Amino acid sequence: MSTSRSVGILATRSIRNIRRLPSAFFPALAMPIFNMVVFAGTFFAVTKIPGFPTDRSINWYMPLGIMMGSAFAGVGLGFTAIRDIETGFYDRLRMTPTSRLSLVLGPLTGTLVRVVMMTTIVIVIGIALGARFTGGVLGILCLYAAALGLSTIGAGWGLGLAFIFKDMRGAAIMQLSIFLVMFLSSAQVPLNVMDGWLHTVARINPATNILRLARVGLVNESNADHLSFNAVWGGIVAIVVMGGLSLGFALRQLRKLSN
Amino acid sequence: MRRKPADVVRQLVALSRRSTLAIFRQPALVGPSLIFPLFFAALGSSSFSRAISLPGFPKVDSYLQFTLAGTVTQGVLFGSVTGAAALATDIQDGFFDRLLAAPTSRTSILFGRLAGSSLFGGMQALIFLLALLPFGVTVQAGLLGYVSIVVAGFVTAFAVGALMSVVALKTGSAEAVQGTFPVLFILLFLSSAFFPRETMSGAYRRIADFNPISYMVEGQRSLSIDGVSLIAMTQTLVIPVGIAVLTTMLALRQLSVRLAAR
Amino acid sequence: MNSAPIIAEQLARHFGDVKAVDGIDLTVNQGEIFGFLGPNGAGKSTAVRMLTTLLRPTSGTARVAGFDVVKQADEVRRNIGVALQDAAIDPLMTGNELLELQAVLYGIASNKMKERASELLERVGLTAAADRRVSTYSGGMRRRLDLALSLIHQPAVLFLDEPTTGLDPMSRLTLWEEVRRLNREGTTVMLTTQYLEEADQLADRIAIIDHGKIVREGKPSDLKRTVGDPTLLINVSREHSDAASGVLARFGEMRPTAEGTLGVGLRGGAERVAEVVRALDEANIVVEHLELNQPSLDDVFAEATGYRLEGADNAPQAR
Numbered sequence: 102m103s104t105s106r107s108v109g110i111l112a113t114r115s116i117r118n119i120r121r122l123p124s125a126f127f128p129a130l131a132m133p134i135f136n137m138v139v140f141a142g143t144f145f146a147v148t149k150i151p152g153f154p155t156d157r158s159i160n161w162y163m164p165l166g167i168m169m170g171s172a173f174a175g176v177g178l179g180f181t182a183i184r185d186i187e188t189g190f191y192d193r194l195r196m197t198p199t200s201r202l203s204l205v206l207g208p209l210t211g212t213l214v215r216v217v218m219m220t221t222i223v224i225v226i227g228i229a230l231g232a233r234f235t236g237g238v239l240g241i242l243c244l245y246a247a248a249l250g251l252s253t254i255g256a257g258w259g260l261g262l263a264f265i266f267k268d269m270r271g272a273a274i275m276q277l278s279i280f281l282v283m284f285l286s287s288a289q290v291p292l293n294v295m296d297g298w299l300h301t302v303a304r305i306n307p308a309t310n311i312l313r314l315a316r317v318g319l320v321n322e323s324n325a326d327h328l329s330f331n332a333v334w335g336g337i338v339a340i341v342v343m344g345g346l347s348l349g350f351a352l353r354q355l356r357k358l359s360n
Numbered sequence: 361m362r363r364k365p366a367d368v369v370r371q372l373v374a375l376s377r378r379s380t381l382a383i384f385r386q387p388a389l390v391g392p393s394l395i396f397p398l399f400f401a402a403l404g405s406s407s408f409s410r411a412i413s414l415p416g417f418p419k420v421d422s423y424l425q426f427t428l429a430g431t432v433t434q435g436v437l438f439g440s441v442t443g444a445a446a447l448a449t450d451i452q453d454g455f456f457d458r459l460l461a462a463p464t465s466r467t468s469i470l471f472g473r474l475a476g477s478s479l480f481g482g483m484q485a486l487i488f489l490l491a492l493l494p495f496g497v498t499v500q501a502g503l504l505g506y507v508s509i510v511v512a513g514f515v516t517a518f519a520v521g522a523l524m525s526v527v528a529l530k531t532g533s534a535e536a537v538q539g540t541f542p543v544l545f546i547l548l549f550l551s552s553a554f555f556p557r558e559t560m561s562g563a564y565r566r567i568a569d570f571n572p573i574s575y576m577v578e579g580q581r582s583l584s585i586d587g588v589s590l591i592a593m594t595q596t597l598v599i600p601v602g603i604a605v606l607t608t609m610l611a612l613r614q615l616s617v618r619l620a621a622r
Numbered sequence: 623m624n625s626a627p628i629i630a631e632q633l634a635r636h637f638g639d640v641k642a643v644d645g646i647d648l649t650v651n652q653g654e655i656f657g658f659l660g661p662n663g664a665g666k667s668t669a670v671r672m673l674t675t676l677l678r679p680t681s682g683t684a685r686v687a688g689f690d691v692v693k694q695a696d697e698v699r700r701n702i703g704v705a706l707q708d709a710a711i712d713p714l715m716t717g718n719e720l721l722e723l724q725a726v727l728y729g730i731a732s733n734k735m736k737e738r739a740s741e742l743l744e745r746v747g748l749t750a751a752a753d754r755r756v757s758t759y760s761g762g763m764r765r766r767l768d769l770a771l772s773l774i775h776q777p778a779v780l781f782l783d784e785p786t787t788g789l790d791p792m793s794r795l796t797l798w799e800e801v802r803r804l805n806r807e808g809t810t811v812m813l814t815t816q817y818l819e820e821a822d823q824l825a826d827r828i829a830i831i832d833h834g835k836i837v838r839e840g841k842p843s844d845l846k847r848t849v850g851d852p853t854l855l856i857n858v859s860r861e862h863s864d865a866a867s868g869v870l871a872r873f874g875e876m877r878p879t880a881e882g883t884l885g886v887g888l889r890g891g892a893e894r895v896a897e898v899v900r901a902l903d904e905a906n907i908v909v910e911h912l913e914l915n916q917p918s919l920d921d922v923f924a925e926a927t928g929y930r931l932e933g934a935d936n937a938p939q940a941r
Contacts, residue, residue, distance in 0.1 A: 103729045106726050106729075106732075107726055107727055109726075110722065110723050110726040110727070111723075114712070114715065114719075114723060117714075117715075117719075118714055121714045121755075122714060185712075188710050188712075189706055189707075189710025190710045190711065190712050191710075192676055192706060192710060193704075193706065193710050193711075193724075193771075194727065195675075195676060196674055196675065196676060196699055196702075196704050197699060197724070197727035197728055198696045198697075198699035198700045198727075198728060198729065199726075199727040199728075199729070359675070359676055359677050359678045360678055
């Protein structure tokens with residue numbers, strides 16, 4: 102009971118800051134849109150490669166933009182935590198008797214609300230630029246699920262690093278690691294189109310599974326991944342396992358803050 | 361105030377030396393502009409190996425061969441921000457005003473400041489050319505081609521550095537200079553640096569058609585894939601020189617505005 | 623079992639080889655204002671961070687409000703209020719929002735929240751500013767809001783970490799008055815400060831920490847008495863400095879002072895001043911300034927730590 106109130110008020114603080122600190126939210130919105138537009142435009146012809154799962158490049162790169170945005174929105178929580186640690190505000194939170202879990206879940210809830218807003222806006226722009234959901238409502242839900250899941254993983258990772266480093270060094274590691282994990286996956290092209298080293302890496306990268314989940318409602322109806330359970334379960338397992346691990350990591354580092 | 365040409369040269373050399381050392385003493389600043397383009401080239405070679413047979417692609421053996429020019433340009437563009445950020449830092453720290461107070465020639469201050477990042481731009485081009493060599497990526501135009509691409513790297517870095525200097529001189533803030541970084545990023549992506557214009561469509565294609573970076577990259581690409589041609593040489597060298605002349609004029613004008621304001 | 627609200631036993635905290643707090647014993651009694659003094663880096667804030675559950679001790683134990691700070695951290699948190707040194711307040715939030723956040727995190731029922739918040743705002747004189755963002759507050763207003771925040775759950779023990787550092791004299795007096803009022807109402811207060819006058823004004827008892835150890839503890843009046851002799855301070859020109867020290871040393875123990883001033887604990891007190899002046903005159907030393915100070919906490923501090931806190935610009939830095 103008291104935990105859910107704590108989560109609520111901490112989430113409120115985070116959501117309120119969208120309006121009060123728009124300079125922080127704007128890039129979080131511009132980045133996925135930019136990603137979507139330039140990838141879809143630059144690699145317009147990539148869908149003509151035999152075996153490519155969709156014939157609209159924006160169908161392929163809109164989910165990528167949203168996933169990049171979600172991952173960075175997640176680690177963005179780490180940035181906020183670093184700022185709060187540096188100003189001492191985090192000490193104030195830690196001195197309250199509220200459960201440590203709510204100190205993690207509260208801001209996370211705020212981040213998830215931001216991710217839903219961002220995803221919705223990018224989808225609307227994507228559709229205006231020619232994206233078409235082949236999988237209907239179910240496909241849209243899968244995209245939202247992937248976005249929320251990936252941002253949760255990013256949030257746990259970002260918070261944990263923030264608690265370890267307590268300053269902006271942590272932020273550099275957050276950004277670089279998310280960047281690498283996202284690009285060493287099926288971000289640009291599907292596994293069946295890749296050759297060489299990247300195929301080996303992307304195949305075992307959980308981000309590939311989550312991207313696959315994000316795209317099940319956007320690939321051609323004739324594609325094997327189209328709304329198929331096979332394409333969905335890997336992403337869900339990746340989200341549950343990686344999300345659990347990363348939130349556990351964040352909680353453990355939070356408790357270690359007093360060491 | 362008359363200055364002997366020999367003095368101007370000596371000042372230019374001294375200032376160039378300083379700006380060059382400043383760049384190479386900050387590996388954390390220059391490292392990313394070497395590593396990221398190579399990372400993207402490696403990524404592309406795996407991702408787009410089957411794209412090169414698509415209609416609109418030139419005849420190449422590998423995507424790496426195709427993307428060589430894009431990699432060089434990407435690295436040089438990003439690397440050149442560093443030098444301009446250093447100029448802004450100089451302004452913030454007051455070093456710049458001290459220089460201006462001394463009887464130093466105005467142009468040698470600007471050119472000296474930009475020498476470091478220009479040299480770095482040329483070096484970057486050379487590094488990328490050499491780094492991709494073991495993967496069978498060669499420049500068909502031979503020595504002339506290699507030299508042209510390195511010179512293009514030097515001039516491009518100078519041109520971008522001068523443009524960034526305008527921002528630096530205007531705002532005097534290193535952050536503002538770093539803040540223009542996304543603009544370069546967007547310009548690069550709205551060009552044919554990664555995929556041929558022939559494969560693009562609609563508005564995106566038209567933007568790339570207007571973007572001078574497209575033609576610069578395509579000149580270098582033609583040198584590397586097809587060999588020497590007058591058009592390729594012109595695109596490789598004349599475009600960056602043209603931009604450099606323009607941005608230098610802007611920078612010198614901004615410099616005199618700053619001097620007048622003192 | 624001892625029921626004092628703050629008890630530390632052999633409390634220690636090491637950072638690598640640095641013994642920031644090196645085994646301190648401390649008892650703060652019910653209803654006291656306890657002053658905790660020490661130069662920067664002496665271990666003051668480390669000790670307070672341990673007592674307020676922010677930092678785990680390396681060894682030793684501490685009980686605050688009857689609970690162990692490690693094993694019963696949540697119980698301790700429920701019973702203490704803490705106003706932090708740099709008033710860590712999110713500048714994007716308003717006073718009301720911060721009070722609400724704090725109230726929820728302390729589990730205060732929603733129906734009591736509003737009433738409690740407006741009562742506290744009234745108390746610290748911020749009612750009119752309650753809906754403004756904290757970034758528009760002055761330093762004094764922030765401290766007062768900070769105090770209100772630390773009182774939201776009516777804590778039995780209040781920790782005030784350098785509550786008046788950087789405040790103008792007026793704001794300082796207002797804050798002192800508020801602390802006294804809280805204390806009269808039954809709150810036990812532990813106050814860390816660098817201002818000896820503040821401790822002298824407010825504290826029933828004080829402790830001085832230096833290099834991680836408690837070097838003095840007691841009532842300010844008792845401690846002042848232990849210093850005994852008043853301090854005679856003189857200023858002489860630089861070239862006479864050594865000669866003057868030689869003369870002064872004959873009248874008592876030299877005491878540390880700010881640079882450019884010489885000080886001696888004058889044995890026998892005021893009636894010997896004339897003697898000192900005569901001796902200096904015989905040595906052909908020109909005295910530029912002379913004053914006799916009754917023992918103050920500053921003297922206690924100087925005697926305990928070897929340097930003065932006030933005029934700290936000239937004092938040797940602690941670590």
